[in-house]
C-alpha cells in the first residue's frame with residue numbers, strides 16, 4: 162500500500178506539470194493527446210480484465226462495481242480483429258452488427274439451473290460472446306443427466322454441474338467470463354446474486370425455485386427468461402419485461418404438489434429442453450441487444466410430438482399482483498418451500514403412508530419368494546417401465562387403474578386360484594406401491610386379505626438383492 | 634350470432650342458454666389427465682373461464698385438481714379470471730397447466 166501511495170503522489174505531480182505545458186497546446190495537439198490517453202486507459206482496463214480472468218474468474222465472490230465498470234469499458238471499445246473474425250457470421254446481420262456484439266460483450270447473464278435447459282442456453286450465450294455468464298447449481302452430474310445435459314461429460318459424473326458447465330464454456334470461448342456458483346439457490350442468497358446480472362434465465366426444475374426466482378427478479382428489476390420442459394413439451398416466456406406480467410401475475414397460486422410432474426418421474430426427451438434452452442439464449446440476446454420482439458406477454462408452447470409451436474397472448478402486468486402490482490404485499494423474499502408445499506428440488510420426495518407392519522423389506526420379500534409362499538405380486542408401474550426391468554411372476558396393473566372393477570376382479574381371481582390371501586405391491590421406489598396398498602385395501606371386499614408393499618421398490622431390490630437389475 | 638339466440642323459443646323460468654361447438658386443446662398435465670390432446674365439445678356461449686372449466690370438468694373430470702393453476706386461452710388470447718366470454722362455433726380453447734421441469 163505504501164508503494165501505491167508513493168506512486169499516486171508521483172503521478173499527481175506529473176499531472177500538474179502536464180497541465181502547465183498543455184495550456185500552450187493547439188486544439189489538434191490536445192485532441193491527439195486525449196486520444197493517446199484514452200488508448201492507454203483502454204489498455205489498462207483490458208490488462209486489468211485479463212488479470213482478473215487469469216486469477217479470479219472462478220471465484221463466486223465478485224465485486225459488481227469493478228466488474229460493471231470493466232464491462233462498461235468493453236461495451237464502448239471497438240471490436241478487436243480477433244473478435245471480428247470470431248463473430249463475423251453474426252456481425253454481418255444488419256439488425257445485430259458490431260453494435261449488437263459490443264452490447265453482448267458488455268452484458269451479463271445469470272443462468273439458474275445447469276441441467277437440460279441450462280446447458281443449451283449456456284452454450285449458445287457463450288458461443289455468441291456474452292461478457293459474463295453466472296451459472297448456479299448445487300447439484301452433481303449424474304449419468305442419467307447426460308442424455309439431455311449436453312455440456313457435462315462421462316468423466317465429470319459425480320462433480321459439480323456448475324463447474325462442469327464452466328469448464329466446457331471456457332473451452333468453447335475463453336473470452337467469456339464464467340462465474341460458477343456451487344450453491345443452493347435460497348431466499349438468503351438469491352437477491353444478491355440476481356442483482357449482479359442484467360438478464361436472468363430460469364432453467365430450474367421445480368416450482369418453489371421458480372417462484373423464488375420470479376420474486377427476486379421483480380425485486381431486483383431484472384427481466385426473467387423462463388423456460389421449462391417435460392416429456393415432449395416445452396414452454397417459454399419472458400417475465401417482468403416491458404410492462405409484461407411476472408410469473409405470479411399469471412399463476413398467483415402454486416399448483417398442488419401432487420399435480421406437479423418432474424423429469425425423473427415423467428421422463429423427457431433431451432432434444433425438447435434443447436429446443437427451449439436454445440430459445441432462452443435467443444431471447445436473452447434479443448433483450449440485451451434490443452433486437453426483434455421479446456416473448457414478453459406471450460407464452461410459447463412447443464409440442465415436440467406434433468412438431469408445432471403455439472403462441473398464446475398473455476395479460477399485461479396485474480395491478481393487484483402480490484409482488485409486481487401497485488401495492489405489493491411481498492416486499493422481500495419469503496419461504497418458497499412453505500408457499501408451494503413442496504421442496505425446492507426435482508428429487509423424489511419419499512412417501513410415508515403405510516405403517517411398518519404393512520410393508521416388507523426387499524430381504525423379507527426374497528425370503529417369501531424363496532419359500533414359495535403363494536401370493537399375488539402386483540407391479541403398479543407403467544407397462545413401458547416393465548420393459549426395463551421387473552420381478553418374476555408379477556402382474557402389471559398401473560396405479561391409475563388399480564381400483565378399477567376389472568383390476569379388482571383379476572386380483573381376486575388370481576388369489577382364489579392360488580388359494581392365497583396375500584397381495585404384495587411393488588413399484589420403482591416404494592412410493593406408488595404405498596398408494597396402491599391403500600386403494601386396494603378400500604377396494605378388496607374381504608377384510609382378511611393381507612396387502613403389503615415392498616419398501617424401496619425395485620431400486621432397493623437392485624441395490625440390495627440383485628445387482629444385475631438395471632436402475633433407472 | 635345474436636339472431637340465433639332470438640330464434641330460440643321462449644321458455645318460462647329463463648332463457649335457454651345458447652350453445653356452441655368449440656375445440657379444446659389440452660397441454661402437458663391436462664393432456665395426461667384428460668387422456669386426449671384435443672376434443673370438440675359443446676359449451677354455453679356466454680360464459681366465463683370458471684364456468685367454461687366447470688363444463689369441461691363434466692366431461693374430463695380428472696383435470697379438477699389442476700383447476701387453480703391453469704391458463705385458459707380463447708383463440709390464443711389469455712382469459713382473465715372472471716372475464717365475460719362470448720364463444721363462437723369453431724373457437725379454440727387451450728387448457729394449459731404450467732410445466733416446471735428442466
Ligand SMILES: [Zn+2]
Pocket residue numbers: 406407408409410411478479482483484485486
Ligand atoms: Zn406480477
